[in-house]
Amino acid sequence: MKTLRLILGDQLNSKHSWYKTNDKNVVYCLFEMRQETDYVTHHIQKIIGFFAAMRAFSSHLKANNFKVDYYKLDDKDNTQDLVENLKQLIKKHEIEKFQYQLPDEYRVDQQLSEFCESLDIESEAFSTEHFYTERNDLKDFFKGKKQYLMENFYRDMRKKHDILMAGKQPEGGKWNYDKSNRNKWKGEHQIPTYKYFKNDVSDIVELLENSDIKTIGKFDTKTFSYPITRAQALDQLKYFCEELLIHFGDYQDAMHTDEVYLFHSRLSFAMNIKLISAKNIVDTVLNYWRKHGDNIDISQVEGFIRQIIGWREYMRGMYWALMPDYKTENHLENTNKLPEFYWTGNTKMNCLKNTITNSLDNGYAHHIQRLMVTGNFALLAQINPDDVDAWYLGIYVDALEWVQLPNTRGMSQFADGGKIATKPYVSSGSYINKMSNYCDNCYYDKKEKLGEKACPFNSLYWNFLDDKRSILGNNRRMGMMYSLLDKMDKHQLVNIKKRAQSIIENPDNF
Ligand code: FAD
Numbered sequence: 001m002k003t004l005r006l007i008l009g010d011q012l013n014s015k016h017s018w019y020k021t022n023d024k025n026v027v028y029c030l031f032e033m034r035q036e037t038d039y040v041t042h043h044i045q046k047i048i049g050f051f052a053a054m055r056a057f058s059s060h061l062k063a064n065n066f067k068v069d070y071y072k073l074d075d076k077d078n079t080q081d082l083v084e085n086l087k088q089l090i091k092k093h094e095i096e097k098f099q100y101q102l103p104d105e106y107r108v109d110q111q112l113s114e115f116c117e118s119l120d121i122e123s124e125a126f127s128t129e130h131f132y133t134e135r136n137d138l139k140d141f142f143k144g145k146k147q148y149l150m151e152n153f154y155r156d157m158r159k160k161h162d163i164l165m166a167g168k169q170p171e172g173g174k175w176n177y178d179k180s181n182r183n184k185w186k187g188e189h190q191i192p193t194y195k196y197f198k199n200d201v202s203d204i205v206e207l208l209e210n211s212d213i214k215t216i217g218k219f220d221t222k223t224f225s226y227p228i229t230r231a232q233a234l235d236q237l238k239y240f241c242e243e244l245l246i247h248f249g250d251y252q253d254a255m256h257t258d259e260v261y262l263f264h265s266r267l268s269f270a271m272n273i274k275l276i277s278a279k280n281i282v283d284t285v286l287n288y289w290r291k292h293g294d295n296i297d298i299s300q301v302e303g304f305i306r307q308i309i310g311w312r313e314y315m316r317g318m319y320w321a322l323m324p325d326y327k328t329e330n331h332l333e334n335t336n337k338l339p340e341f342y343w344t345g346n347t348k349m350n351c352l353k354n355t356i357t358n359s360l361d362n363g364y365a366h367h368i369q370r371l372m373v374t375g376n377f378a379l380l381a382q383i384n385p386d387d388v389d390a391w392y393l394g395i396y397v398d399a400l401e402w403v404q405l406p407n408t409r410g411m412s413q414f415a416d417g418g419k420i421a422t423k424p425y426v427s428s429g430s431y432i433n434k435m436s437n438y439c440d441n442c443y444y445d446k447k448e449k450l451g452e453k454a455c456p457f458n459s460l461y462w463n464f465l466d467d468k469r470s471i472l473g474n475n476r477r478m479g480m481m482y483s484l485l486d487k488m489d490k491h492q493l494v495n496i497k498k499r500a501q502s503i504i505e506n507p508d509n510f
């Protein structure tokens with residue numbers, strides 16, 4: 001039967017069972033489309049990375065004699081719309097059956113479901129064969145429970161997949177080594193040179209230059225440094241095991257002005273476009289550790305595995321459990337506009353300047369920078385979560401809605417009222433100082449709450465607690481903070497709130 005199989009830009013899984021046999025009646029298709037480049041303002045490196053990886057995947061399939069119809073952005077037949085392109089190919093090849101892999105984004109899932117309903121030929125959806133869990137597994141796991149705690153899900157995953165287990169007990173005696181993942185990096189362990197790939201993407205750069213696609217961020221090198229093929233992803237993973245795993249857990253939360261990646265893996269882009277599966281990553285890391293890891297503590301390995309089988313699978317499950325309503329939740333009723341410096345990095349706050357500049361330069365920031373610097377400031381300044389989402393969805397090369405949205409709206413902005421995080425992730429300047437060297441050369445004084453040079457995070461923090469008392473005052477995990485607020489001199493609080501207000505009103509110039 002003449003079949004058309006759609007491969008979306010984030011479904012580049014060469015190990016998928018689709019490719020186990022080569023049926024001459026099957027045509028595969030991939031499209032570079034304005035539909036995807038324009039739904040949010042993306043980082044230029046993100047678009048380049050997606051197109052480069054899609055082109056490499058198409059070449060790989062063609063080299064293995066699969067029949068592929070690939071539409072480049074400027075191909076004359078390209079309608080720039082997924083459904084219209086599919087209709088065109090169904091007609092062109094006289095297709096009798098349409099098949100696709102389940103999209104991870106709600107938006108595309110809806111579009112394809114509606115398309116299939118409108119078709120007068122047969123259609124069929126397949127798993128992407130990338131994740132440990134299926135879309136609705138987490139929803140089923142938490143059925144009837146009041147709280148969707150990641151830790152419960154994570155432990156279940158460890159048991160179910162027999163990962164880091166000694167019989168029924170966690171290997172090493174503990175489920176979680178989070179407490180040993182909180183060191184500040186002071187240069188004591190040299191960070192190895194990063195593994196950069198030199199993917200020549202000059203043709204894509206030229207294509208974008210000749211289009212009117214709006215992008216953010218920088219791209220100076222003309223070579224794309226993240227993996228775009230499975231071989232490169234495996235190479236990056238090998239490098240992570242050999243060079244970075246040894247201190248991954250120790251410095252997972254650390255930040256430093258001289259280091260963009262520290263001991264982080266830089267694997268999120270490769271994983272999210274499915275060059276490599278979650279299981280592949282976990283198995284490789286565990287095998288490496290068992291064979292060569294005498295000097296690698298279990299806390300480093302557990303810290304990494306938790307991110308993949310815990311947080312990543314959990315976020316995806318939450319997304320599918322809570323969409324589409326999740327996308328509009330605004331529990332804290334925040335309505336302020338995102339400051340202009342998020343798009344430029346032009347601010348005197350050194351932590352924000354550094355994190356945003358790294359993000360603009362590399363399409364990258366690690367978890368704590370996203371959570372406790374840019375996310376923390378946005379929440380304290382009471383920014384509308386729609387604005388915050390749009391920024392996070394655009395700026396990072398790894399940003400896809402299924403993982404960005406629960407991390408941003410839930411974990412970072414508490415806009416879901418605590419479905420993901422049990423309390424808002426907010427802090428004054430002291431946390432940032434504890435985990436980084438940002439405050440050392442900052443224009444502001446990390447210790448001061450008042451005065452022109454006082455760290456903005458300090459007044460914003462107390463102002464936030466005071467403003468949100470009616471919503472957060474009963475949260476047991478916030479009890480200590482509210483009792484400190486209650487003990488604060490009333491006159492001082494008035495002044496702190498005045499300063500916070502002036503920062504909120506004019507965050508770029510105060
Ligand atoms: P490492 O630190 O080396 O971690 C290894 C892997 O664990 C990552 O590659 C990632 O796949 C996974 N991981 C770690 N933390 C998380 C998490 N919280 N949720 C899901 N997976 C996780 N990650 C994305 O992939 N896309 C996003 O759009 C995204 N947006 C985020 C927004 C906010 C506000 C926050 C706080 C976090 C976000 N994350 C997102 C999670 C995390 O920041 C990135 O996965 C990580 O920084 C990617 O860099 P790395 O590959 O070097 O990660």
Ligand code: SF4
Nearest residue numbers: 349351429439442455
């Ligand atoms: Fe950021 Fe405040 Fe530290 Fe400056 S002093 S780097 S604004 S936390």
